[in-house]
Amino acid sequence: xxxxxxxxSQIDGGRVRLDREQSHYLYRVLRLHGGDxxxxxxxxxxxxxxxxxxxxxxELLEELAVSTELPIAVTAIVGLPKxxxxxxxxxxxxxxxxxxxPVTSDRTLLRPSRQKLERWRRxxxxxxxxxxRQIVPDLLDPVPWDAAIAAVGEARRYLCVAxxxxxxxxxxxxxxSSGEAVAIATGPEGGWTPAEVERxxxxxxxxVSLGRRILRAVTAPAVALSIVAAxxxxx
Amino acid sequence: xxxxxxxxSQIDGGRVRLDREQSHYLYRVLRLHGGDxxxxxxxxxxxxxxxxxxxxxxELLEELAVSTELPIAVTAIVGLPKxxxxxxxxxxxxxxxxxxxPVTSDRTLLRPSRQKLERWRRxxxxxxxxxxRQIVPDLLDPVPWDAAIAAVGEARRYLCVAxxxxxxxxxxxxxxSSGEAVAIATGPEGGWTPAEVERxxxxxxxxVSLGRRILRAVTAPAVALSIVAAxxxxx
Numbered sequence: 001x002x003x004x005x006x007x008x009s010q011i012d013g014g015r016v017r018l019d020r021e022q023s024h025y026l027y028r029v030l031r032l033h034g035g036d037x038x039x040x041x042x043x044x045x046x047x048x049x050x051x052x053x054x055x056x057x058x059e060l061l062e063e064l065a066v067s068t069e070l071p072i073a074v075t076a077i078v079g080l081p082k083x084x085x086x087x088x089x090x091x092x093x094x095x096x097x098x099x100x101x102p103v104t105s106d107r108t109l110l111r112p113s114r115q116k117l118e119r120w121r122r123x124x125x126x127x128x129x130x131x132x133r134q135i136v137p138d139l140l141d142p143v144p145w146d147a148a149i150a151a152v153g154e155a156r157r158y159l160c161v162a163x164x165x166x167x168x169x170x171x172x173x174x175x176x177s178s179g180e181a182v183a184i185a186t187g188p189e190g191g192w193t194p195a196e197v198e199r200x201x202x203x204x205x206x207x208v209s210l211g212r213r214i215l216r217a218v219t220a221p222a223v224a225l226s227i228v229a230a231x232x233x234x235x
Numbered sequence: 236x237x238x239x240x241x242x243x244s245q246i247d248g249g250r251v252r253l254d255r256e257q258s259h260y261l262y263r264v265l266r267l268h269g270g271d272x273x274x275x276x277x278x279x280x281x282x283x284x285x286x287x288x289x290x291x292x293x294e295l296l297e298e299l300a301v302s303t304e305l306p307i308a309v310t311a312i313v314g315l316p317k318x319x320x321x322x323x324x325x326x327x328x329x330x331x332x333x334x335x336x337p338v339t340s341d342r343t344l345l346r347p348s349r350q351k352l353e354r355w356r357r358x359x360x361x362x363x364x365x366x367x368r369q370i371v372p373d374l375l376d377p378v379p380w381d382a383a384i385a386a387v388g389e390a391r392r393y394l395c396v397a398x399x400x401x402x403x404x405x406x407x408x409x410x411x412s413s414g415e416a417v418a419i420a421t422g423p424e425g426g427w428t429p430a431e432v433e434r435x436x437x438x439x440x441x442x443v444s445l446g447r448r449i450l451r452a453v454t455a456p457a458v459a460l461s462i463v464a465a466x467x468x469x470x
Contacts, residue, residue, distance in 0.1 A: 068447040131448040212303045213366040226461035
């Protein structure tokens with residue numbers, strides 16, 4: 001069944017007032033009619049079986065019990081690559097990320113426009129719907145590295161470094177206990193600069209490796225999230 | 236230093252005769268000159284420090300000791316998606332795959348042209364160079380599911396299924412022992428059909444989950460490879 005993200009403010013007494021975009025999607029794109037059903041997701045963890053009734057309204061028939069979220073909050077701090085951030089947003093959302101924190105670093109050329117940010121937030125929402133997430137991850141405004149480090153709350157902190165022959169693999173470093181939060185940083189093309197690595201270590205980040213091969217900036221976040229998700233989901 | 240894949244047949248008494256494409260890349264694209272060095276990779280696990288000498292020739296100065304390969308052979312059997320196979324080829328190569336076996340399944344519409352296959356093989360080579368692989372993975376000709384199943388040699392076999400609430404996570408099912416081979420299959424959009432799953436189980440494939448969320452056909456191979464690579468690299 002199709003999933004549509006709604007805002008909690010659209011709910012009124014067991015009904016959802018659909019906005020223009022949602023109506024277009026349900027009636028025109030999916031070609032549903034009055035009486036047809038879909039799943040309404042509030043982006044905060046709740047799902048309902050919904051039924052289209054009057055034009056631009058749907059009834060919430062029953063709340064659904066779902067559990068597709070990781071047992072921990074994961075923040076992906078991502079050095080903005082020259083291209084490919086769409087794919088990073090999509091893959092980390094599919095893999096259960098809670099917060100995506102894009103970072104402009106010494107080796108990042110890109111300063112994303114307001115339009116780019118809006119585009120990325122649309123992708124987050126789409127990917128959350130498609131991957132059956134219960135929540136829609138947050139995509140923060142890009143900030144410089146030091147600000148991103150400073151903004152990490154209480155969390156285990158990992159810094160993925162390339163050519164990490166002398167650092168442990170992320171798998172070995174993850175200490176899995178429920179209820180905690182994880183922040184994991186992956187660099188832009190060319191990796192973090194030595195100064196950036198040093199400041200991260202100073203802020204409590206543990207340098208880790210994602211394996212012996214050199215991963216592109218676009219691939220590293222998905223690999224890091226795959227390992228974190230598997231470790232916490234299987235524990 | 237730049238890496239260039241050469242064919243063992245190009246080596247003759249400590250020298251490499253560069254072909255037209257390699258020469259163009261080294262002299263025109265990278266703008267190297269006689270005396271400049273690069274790394275020559277034979278695609279079979281050997282690396283040399285090489286030095287350009289006469290036009291279209293390079294001297295192999297010394298063999299380099301590298302170890303970027305997984306300790307096991309991994310075959311990724313991939314149901315061809317409608318689009319995005321370029322990215323699957325790139326990411327699985329970065330993650331250490333040995334063989335990529337594209338499969339046409341009941342839900343696959345795409346029948347790739349000869350040009351597409353050549354394109355994918357170029358991507359494999361590029362990604363192997365960029366990720367510092369010692370070998371260049373094989374990309375097989377696409378075959379139907381039953382032929383792909385039958386072609387898997389001695390290997391632990393895993394079939395990734397979506398909505399796998401009732402099957403174990405790949406992490407739990409992997410039994411890690413060195414020297415063995417692993418074959419792991421991920422489906423096209425819409426997943427494998429029940430009949431395909433049944434035939435795979437009949438052929439010794441164990442159904443596994445990659446987590447509670449629904450992954451796109453493009454993301455699943457990278458997630459599967461991330462987990463297999465980490466498990467065998469860290470053991």
